[in-house]
């Protein structure tokens with residue numbers, strides 16, 4: 203064994219090697235596979251009551267909305283994967299069963315978009331929900347005119363009408379301008395103002411075909427602030443924001459382009475606008491946390507899942523209308539229902555416990571990849587999220603070798619290398635990255651992907667120089 207090489211890979215060097223300082227790292231994830239995403243630590247097998255769902259009231263329409271909202275961006279496929287990533291056929295029978303189970307347990311808010319599941323979500327959701335009377339559910343969809351060829355007035359209106367058709371409805375309960383802030387003010391102007399689409403949607407609300415009008419916010423805070431400054435004119439019925447116990451105070455630290463949820467929620471509260479919450483688990487990161495964090499949460503509440511802390515955090519704010527969760531499998535749905543049937547709001551002391559937990563999580567050197575796959579496909583075939591998820595998984599499980607003095611060094615090194623080959627085929631590993639940089643502009647987390655890949659590859663190469 204080469205002692206010199208061991209000495210080059212102590213913890214501090216490792217952080218340098220992968221180019222991630224603790225100031226720019228986030229607790230993470232990995233293993234954010236849909237199989238384990240929401241269920242880390244779930245132990246409860248108690249029956250879930252059907253009459254205990256917590257509801258909140260929409261100020262404008264007085265809708266009684268379930269605090270758990272069904273996010274329909276990860277519907278199941280017949281190949282037992284998520285239709286968000288997979289081209290496999292959506293398993294309509296399973297979608298119907300999940301819908302039935304959700305409705306039976308009090309869920310009445312279903313959130314979809316023309317963009318979800320590669321354009322197939324609205325259709326599948328329309329089939330599942332149309333089996334129920336129209337007043338038994340609230341449907342939320344979006345004007346997802348992201349691509350310039352859908353910016354024209356005609357194309358955007360056609361998208362809106364197609365949503366009504368696919369969902370088999372003649373009115374929408376909640377309509378969102380989708381992804382406001384992505385591309386800054388210029389994109390907002392092109393998508394909604396110059397083509398008159400915002401005026402069109404306001405008219406549709408007046409006509410009753412849209413019952414509540416709002417927007418989902420990602421990205422440039424200037425657009426968020428601007429739209430709220432126009433609240434007197436537009437009368438937003440709700441706004442969808444990303445909120446979770448890590449983003450509450452650390453969103454900007456994780457990615458300077460993000461804004462802390464504390465600010466977003468506070469601005470809505472000032473104006474009395476209800477918030478709909480997305481990413482309560484931060485792309486799965488808050489259910490797949492470091493073993494030390496799992497132990498901390500479990501010690502506090504052995505019977506609760508790790509994910510349930512994040513759901514309770516999001517649901518405890520009184521100005522929150524519903525907390526969205528994308529549920530692919532029945533166990534996700536059941537675990538989430540346990541958190542909300544009924545919701546037990548966090549006490550002030552529990553809130554502090556979670557904020558302290560978030561501070562601790564910030565100390566783990568994971569890469570803030572949430573497996574969104576916006577960077578894919580890489581023209582050179584690199585499995586970018588696969589590489590980053592494996593790295594994060596090893597950090598969370600304590601399998602990042604921290605130098606020859608570390609008594610677990612051999613075991614951690616073996617686990618890292620063997621797991622790497624199993625998770626990512628050799629031709630798709632970091633050493634094949636050409637540093638072309640084509641992926642970088644697509645990463646909403648602002649990760650310098652080629653730089654991180656290069657450094658992970660360097661680290662892997664150093665590990666390989668040792669003898670197993």
Ligand code: SF4
Nearest residue numbers: 580635636638639641
């Ligand atoms: S920089 Fe690397 S990972 Fe990114 S697109 Fe180019 S080859 Fe693929």
Ligand code: SF4
Nearest residue numbers: 571572574575577645
């Ligand atoms: S775009 Fe960024 S956050 Fe999304 S999968 Fe790729 S690296 Fe991860």
